[in-house]
Amino acid sequence: MSYQKYADIIIDISHENLDKTYQYAVPEEFLSSAVIGAPVEVPFGLGNRRIKGYIVGLSDEPKINVEKIKPIHRVIVNDPVIESHLIYLAYWMKETFGGTMIDALKTVIPVKKAVKIKEKRRIVPAVSGNEIQKLYLEQKKKNNAARVRLLDALLKGQVLDYTDVTEGLNIGRTVLKWFEENGIIRIERELVYRNPFSRQKAQKEPVILNEKQQFIVNQIINDYNNGKRHTYLIHGVTGSGKTEVYMEVISKVIASGKQVIVLIPEIALTYQTVNRFYERFGDRVSILNSRMSDGERYDQSLRARNGEIDIIIGPRSALFTPFKNLGLIIIDEEHEGSYKSEITPKYHAVEVAKKRAELTGAFVILGSATPSLESYMKGLSGEYKLFTLDKRAKEATLPKVWIVDLREELKQKNRSIFSRKLKELMEDRLKKNEQIMLFINRRGYSGFVSCRSCGHVIKCNHCDIALTSHIHGKLICHYCGYEERMPALCPMCGSRYIATFGTGTQKVEEMVKKEFPKARVLRMDMDTTKGKNGYQEILSAFSNHQADILVGTQMIVKGHDFPLVTLVGIIAADLSLYAGDFRAGERTFQLLSQAAGRAGRDTIPGEVVIQTYHPEHYTVTAAAEGNYRKFYEQEMLYRQLLNYPPAAHILLVLVTAKDEGLADRAIAVIGEALKEHIRTKDFKSNIIGPAPASISKAMDIYRRVIYIKDGNYDVLIELKNYLEEYFKESGLFTGCSLQFDFDPMNV
Ligand code: ADP
Ligand code: ZN
Numbered sequence: 148m149s150y151q152k153y154a155d156i157i158i159d160i161s162h163e164n165l166d167k168t169y170q171y172a173v174p175e176e177f178l179s180s181a182v183i184g185a186p187v188e189v190p191f192g193l194g195n196r197r198i199k200g201y202i203v204g205l206s207d208e209p210k211i212n213v214e215k216i217k218p219i220h221r222v223i224v225n226d227p228v229i230e231s232h233l234i235y236l237a238y239w240m241k242e243t244f245g246g247t248m249i250d251a252l253k254t255v256i257p258v259k260k261a262v263k264i265k266e267k268r269r270i271v272p273a274v275s276g277n278e279i280q281k282l283y284l285e286q287k288k289k290n291n292a293a294r295v296r297l298l299d300a301l302l303k304g305q306v307l308d309y310t311d312v313t314e315g316l317n318i319g320r321t322v323l324k325w326f327e328e329n330g331i332i333r334i335e336r337e338l339v340y341r342n343p344f345s346r347q348k349a350q351k352e353p354v355i356l357n358e359k360q361q362f363i364v365n366q367i368i369n370d371y372n373n374g375k376r377h378t379y380l381i382h383g384v385t386g387s388g389k390t391e392v393y394m395e396v397i398s399k400v401i402a403s404g405k406q407v408i409v410l411i412p413e414i415a416l417t418y419q420t421v422n423r424f425y426e427r428f429g430d431r432v433s434i435l436n437s438r439m440s441d442g443e444r445y446d447q448s449l450r451a452r453n454g455e456i457d458i459i460i461g462p463r464s465a466l467f468t469p470f471k472n473l474g475l476i477i478i479d480e481e482h483e484g485s486y487k488s489e490i491t492p493k494y495h496a497v498e499v500a501k502k503r504a505e506l507t508g509a510f511v512i513l514g515s516a517t518p519s520l521e522s523y524m525k526g527l528s529g530e531y532k533l534f535t536l537d538k539r540a541k542e543a544t545l546p547k548v549w550i551v552d553l554r555e556e557l558k559q560k561n562r563s564i565f566s567r568k569l570k571e572l573m574e575d576r577l578k579k580n581e582q583i584m585l586f587i588n589r590r591g592y593s594g595f596v597s598c599r600s601c602g603h604v605i606k607c608n609h610c611d612i613a614l615t616s617h618i619h620g621k622l623i624c625h626y627c628g629y630e631e632r633m634p635a636l637c638p639m640c641g642s643r644y645i646a647t648f649g650t651g652t653q654k655v656e657e658m659v660k661k662e663f664p665k666a667r668v669l670r671m672d673m674d675t676t677k678g679k680n681g682y683q684e685i686l687s688a689f690s691n692h693q694a695d696i697l698v699g700t701q702m703i704v705k706g707h708d709f710p711l712v713t714l715v716g717i718i719a720a721d722l723s724l725y726a727g728d729f730r731a732g733e734r735t736f737q738l739l740s741q742a743a744g745r746a747g748r749d750t751i752p753g754e755v756v757i758q759t760y761h762p763e764h765y766t767v768t769a770a771a772e773g774n775y776r777k778f779y780e781q782e783m784l785y786r787q788l789l790n791y792p793p794a795a796h797i798l799l800v801l802v803t804a805k806d807e808g809l810a811d812r813a814i815a816v817i818g819e820a821l822k823e824h825i826r827t828k829d830f831k832s833n834i835i836g837p838a839p840a841s842i843s844k845a846m847d848i849y850r851r852v853i854y855i856k857d858g859n860y861d862v863l864i865e866l867k868n869y870l871e872e873y874f875k876e877s878g879l880f881t882g883c884s885l886q887f888d889f890d891p892m893n894v
């Protein structure tokens with residue numbers, strides 16, 4: 148018996164078994180219904196018991212002896228199970244972004260691990276406050292330090308967590324026993340709830356939307372009620388009330404019996420943000436974050452699947468929450484780089500959200516104060532419906548922005564990292580007991596070379612990209628591989644103050660301590676926020692005014708409101724301008740805009756100082772003016788000129804190998820095959836490279852890249868398919884691996 152088609156079936160759709168597929172034949176009658184993701188009934192095992200599985204792959208050829216292949220018993224139709232959707236979505240992701248079906252399935256299917264329900268103990272006072280007060284004075288006289296500590300805590304806190312008491316207050320068991328035996332405290336046991344907010348009820352009345360907000364909500368809900376499905380882009384300055392718009396739309400969508408996914412960048416996933424959703428929607432909301440264990444995440448996905456929640460808030464991965472009746476996906480701060488996956492399949496959350504919405508009849512809202520060029524272009528062309536909120540919802544004056552030319556500072560013999568203006572304003576704020584944020588862009592730390600006298604940045608002769616300094620005084624272009632030696636003098640002005648640029652947060656902290664010895668300083672970067680609650684602790688300390696100055700990387704510019712911050716200093720705006728990729732200008736504009744948005748958010752007006760070597764650069768001036776349109780238009784010209792996304796598309800082909808020679812040979816062979824294929828197909832694609840990747844060796848693995856530019860995304864997909872096939876079939880690449888990244892974020 149021969150068949151036209153064979154299907155790979157997964158019997159147990161769980162993480163451990165995603166690579167265990169079994170091939171079955173597809174009988175004639177199921178040829179049209181046997182599609183990827185379809186649930187099927189197949190005979191399985193010795194007794195040929197009929198069990199349920201899912202189709203995850205289709206082919207024309209059997210992998211084993213045809214005699215041994217059993218046919219599918221039936222395809223289960225009209226059974227719109229969520230697994231089918233997710234499997235199909237995984238398939239689409241593999242096709243669109245590259246990688247294997249298993250990679251894709253692992254991305255969309257949650258890891259199945261049960262949550263261990265922990266027991267938590269707490270200490271509750273068993274006597275009145277007056278009595279505790281009396282005991283406190285008694286014990287104090289007797290100098291029983293440990294007992295005094297606990298009584299003091301009881302006076303302040305009422306109910307105490309057991310570990311906080313034993314470890315935090317360093318109070319031993321015998322002391323606790325004494326308290327318990329004398330009937331002063333009770334030690335109670337409670338189960339830790341799976342969701343920290345699960346008993347909370349909605350408690351807050353929504354705000355009354357202003358006219359503009361209401362207009363947006365009406366438009367969206369009208370479309371929704373009329374069965375129209377669009378993607379919306381809300382371009383709204385920070386504080387303009389986007390979140391209130393989201394919540395109003397969400398309430399309408401869940402009232403119609405559907406569920407909602409809200410993506411926010413991990414870094415903005417703070418207690419304050421999430422709490423606003425809890426206040427409005429109570430225990431129908433749940434969250435995901437990267438600090439949760441696999442078990443906790445699995446638990447959330449079960450709750451979503453069982454209909455116990457209507458809204459999930461989380462980072463990129465929350466996109467795959469198995470809601471059965473999805474109505475809406477919101478992506479806040481849609482421009483954020485973290486929405487692009489760094490592991491294969493290297494998908495962008497916005498694209499996957501649109502696909503998932505299309506498959507399930509849901510719709511998508513994107514929001515940002517500084518939309519990605521991709522999204523704004525689609526907003527202008529009408530592919531997305533674009534809405535604008537250009538004023539803050541609550542009365543707050545926009546900050547005054549000063550642009551300081553660092554070249555002038557050097558001329559005036561000021562070699563400090565603080566310009567005279569910034570220093571003057573810092574002194575003023577410290578005197579007034581107001582707070583200051585100093586922002587330094589870490590990304591620029593990777594080291595481009597610039598002249599301290601004239602600001603000249605050394606660039607590649609062939610690309611508009613800063614060269615990156617490497618050991619032995621080599622400067623390399625990460626786009627095309629061009630190399631030159633580090634010059635002794637500035638090629639522009641002949642100054643010898645030419646050096647690899649990089650001012651880390653630690654350095655800034657040191658300088659603050661040196662120049663403002665009385666100020667209390669906190670530093671926030673990757674190093675100081677390693678612990679579980681690291682950055683929350685720093686932020687709340689700053690929020691409680693336990694410090695005057697907060698020094699930090701981009702972490703500090705997002706999400707938080709500090710009413711006492713009236714001065715924001717951006718130490719070197721240029722650091723991200725020459726970070727070495729075509730998105731550098733966009734990222735700089737976003738960071739400067741966000742940093743500026745931190746100053747003066749309450750009644751006290753704020754000031755912002757942007758220190759830069761390029762005071763006339765459009766990213767700097769547009770951010771200072773809060774003029775997104777100006778930035779967009781300039782930046783698009785540049786992208787069009789050089790065929791960078793979104794004016795065209797780029798496919799990054801990455802080859803990795805443990806052996807450097809092998810990596811070089813492999814990428815060369817692939818480059819040739821690619822050129823040949825492009826010629827035969829008569830494509831217009833442009834190939835750049837081969838070159839070492841910007842991280843040319845990582846963990847002893849060599850990385851080589853080719854960039855392909857083309858105006859047509861489908862051509863790039865075809866080239867990816869061709870290369871995947873060639874890589875597999877030619878047998879030339881043992882020991883190498885091949886990856887793809889479409890319109891990469893970090894190049
Ligand atoms: P965004 O998400 O655009 O940053 P938010 O929705 O967080 O803006 O709004 C900023 C602040 O203004 C919040 O404290 C919010 O509660 C408040 N706010 C927003 N819209 C209104 C409104 N129509 N009336 C009163 N306060 C509002
Ligand atoms: Zn110079």
Ligand code: ZN
Nearest residue numbers: 607610624627
């Ligand atoms: Zn170059």
